[in-house]
Amino acid sequence: GQSLEQPSEVTAVEGAxxxxxxxxxxxGFYGLSWYQxxxxxxxxxxxxxxxxxxxxxxxxxxFLSRSxxxxxxxxxELQMKDSASYFCAVLYMIYNQGGKLIFGQGTExxxxx
Amino acid sequence: xxxxxQTPKHLVMGxxxxxxxxxxxxxxxxxxxxxxxxxxxxxxxxxxxxxxxLSINESVPSRFSPECxxxxxxxxxxxxxxxxxxxxxxxxxSQEEGNNYGYTFGSGTRLTVV
Numbered sequence: 001g002q003s004l005e006q007p008s009e010v011t012a013v014e015g016a017x018x019x020x021x022x023x024x025x026x027x028g029f030y031g032l033s034w035y036q037x038x039x040x041x042x043x044x045x046x047x048x049x050x051x052x053x054x055x056x057x058x059x060x061x062x063f064l065s066r067s068x069x070x071x072x073x074x075x076x077e078l079q080m081k082d083s084a085s086y087f088c089a090v091l092y093m094i095y096n097q098g099g100k101l102i103f104g105q106g107t108e109x110x111x112x113x
Numbered sequence: 114x115x116x117x118x119q120t121p122k123h124l125v126m127g128x129x130x131x132x133x134x135x136x137x138x139x140x141x142x143x144x145x146x147x148x149x150x151x152x153x154x155x156x157x158x159x160x161x162x163x164x165x166x167l168s169i170n171e172s173v174p175s176r177f178s179p180e181c182x183x184x185x186x187x188x189x190x191x192x193x194x195x196x197x198x199x200x201x202x203x204x205x206x207s208q209e210e211g212n213n214y215g216y217t218f219g220s221g222t223r224l225t226v227v
Contacts, residue, residue, distance in 0.1 A: 030211065042117075042203065043156060045215035087155055091211065098168040099211030101146075103155035 002026040004104035006088055011110045012078055020073045020107045022088030030091040030099070032064050032071045037106075038084045046073070046086075075109075083111045114139040117219035119204050125225045128194060134222045136187040136204030142217070144210040145187040147179060148203040150221070156203055162187060163210035194226045 004024045012018040022032065031050035035043040047055055049064035049071060061074040075082055088104045117138045126132050136145065144163045148156035161169035162181045170179075176198075178190040187204055201223050205216040 033215070042218040042220045043205075043216075045217070048214055093211055094169075098161055098163055099144075100158055100161070100169060101216060102158065106153075106155050 002090065002092060002102050004088055004090060004102070006086075006104045006107050008105065009108040009110070011112065013112050014078055014080060016078050017074065017076045018078060018109065020075075020086050020088075020109070022071050022073075022104055024069050024071075024088070024090050024104075026090050026092050026102075028092040028094060029066070029069075030093055032062070033089045033091065033101070034060075034062055034073045035087045035089060035103070036084050037087065043087065078111045080111050080113070083109060085109070115217065117204055117206055117217050119202075119219035119222050121222060122220065123223050123225075125227060126191065126194065127227055128196070130194075131190070131192045133191065134189040134202055134204075134224075136189075136219055137185055138206045138217070139185055140206065140217065141184075142206035142208055143184060144207045145181065146205040146207075146216065147187070147189055148205060148218075150201040150203055156218075160189075161210060168210060191224075194224075196226050199225045 047062040147159040
């Protein structure tokens with residue numbers, strides 16, 4: 001089966017840097033994505049890694065190591081509005097069926113003043 | 114237009130009712146999805162449509178019936194639901210099935226079954 005693990009909650013202060021880790025076990029792995037979801041809102045796509053290495057998008061960066069089945073999301077210069085749940089999600093392909101995007105349990109990030 | 118629009122935003126229904134959830138996108142995406150999300154839990158995949166054909170059904174009970182009338186619309190028909198089916202139902206779309214360059218999610222329909 002497929003499984004993803006990430007910490008359930010992280011707390012940090014404004015202006016700090018926080019890293020949210022994600023480890024996964026899956027067959028047919030295509031790539032690792034990150035989504036942000038504010039309370040009562042829709043999940044919003046943040047980033048995607050298909051290959052090893054670091055992808056940077058503004059204050060957010062995401063890293064993938066396929067050999068270690070591991071990735072992380074790095075949030076810099078934290079702002080209060082970054083308080084939200086962050087999900088890692090794995091896309092994997094099933095022969096004769098299609099692609100599934102499966103989410104980890106989510107990490108609740110609290111940013112304190 | 115870069116949005117996925119879901120209606121209604123809130124729905125309360127009895128266990129004997131029949132209702133439908135609607136989802137619409139005009140981004141030209143060819144894959145559309147239904148997810149179910151309980152409070153403090155991740156979205157759980159229910160159905161995948163690719164080019165208007167059902168490609169994945171995650172063993173969802175038959176009281177949930179999806180329909181894709183055209184490439185822009187996705188419906189979820191509900192019948193004889195149980196209180197434990199109360200959840201946020203999210204629709205999403207992507208350029209193609211298996212395209213990991215971002216799913217666009219709607220804001221969801223918050224369903225309460227009484």
